[in-house]
């Protein structure tokens with residue numbers, strides 16, 4: 284028998300993905316690129332801010348390139364602890380705990396607070412990191428229709444488990460819409476459940492001076508609300524955090540596997556996040572500017588009035604969305620292109636993210652490029668029958 288190529292199935296799948304317009308390309312950024320950025324998560328325009336870079340460099344020189352170990356061993360510096368208390372203070376939480384990424388913060392928080400004797404109720408639109416956290420939780424998981432508070436209430440009412448945890452994004456990453464946080468919290472209170480809110484896209488954009496949607500709706504500091512956050516979007520760095528009651532922090536230090544078995548966040552990222560937070564505190568108007576620019580983007584594209592930095596232009600077919608994103612790029616605009624499995628079949632889209640530092644000249648380029656590209660991109664409802672990996676599937 285001749286030798287067989289054990290990886291030939293990957294070629295078949297890659298060909299099918301390409302034929303359906305579902306392949307992904309890595310597009311390296313080049314220094315000094317003149318592309319207008321409508322694809323990144325640098326909402327406040329702080330990733331290259333001199334104070335942020337200085338804070339990163341100072342931490343790097345003081346503490347070294349890496350954190351050198353798990354947070355429980357050598358990976359905690361005074362800089363980590365300062366960032367934790369500054370973040371907690373900013374969003375109005377009792378305590379903070381920094382993780383190596385927002386993904387790790389979600390996995391760590393959910394798995395440590397759930398378990399076999401807990402019910403987890405998760406919104407169908409939650410980020411992939413919360414979906415994966417559900418899978419790792421060993422809990423019974425109920426996925427409720429998007430933003431359906433009644434469905435959450437009935438899942439909680441019929442539970443037999445001792446404890447319950449309800450998961451939601453505050454700002455949903457694909458559509459940019461807001462979770463009904465006040466109603467969800469009322470239902471959680473009624474049933475003795477903890478509400479975990481992923482504020483990845485809320486901090487820096489929603490709430491007074493960018494304190495997030497939990498703060499905006501008056502839930503900051505409630506002991507039954509756990510906030511998770513990323514440092515990689517408005518805070519222009521990298522890393523994640525859980526901002527919650529002090530007992531939650533203590534429990535996570537002892538039990539969260541992505542905290543214990545992962546190297547602590549690199550000092551330069553910690554310094555950068557602290558620098559970004561300092562700038563945001565001093566210049567709270569940056570948060571309002573993001574929403575203003577998002578409204579400008581919606582006007583240009585005919586998208587619905589945005590509630591966050593995310594403006595989605597649904598084109599339907601993945602190939603149409605991909606071609607439109609390439610056409611934008613060729614004309615000087617870097618836009619996001621979301622296709623299944625990141626979004627449901629038939630809703631492939633250009634995903635635009637507003638930044639506080641977009642200039643009038645940027646907005647003029649944006650208007651002319653998007654008007655031209657979208658006038659020739661014919662939206663369709665077509666969807667592909669090609670199997671996609673299920674990395675964002677709903678548990």
Ligand SMILES: Cc1ncc(COP(=O)(O)O)c(C=O)c1O
Nearest residue numbers: 384385386410456483513515522
């Ligand atoms: C809603 C949401 N949660 C969590 C994450 C993960 O954050 P990080 O990139 O820091 O791992 C992201 C980022 O992509 C996100 O959009």
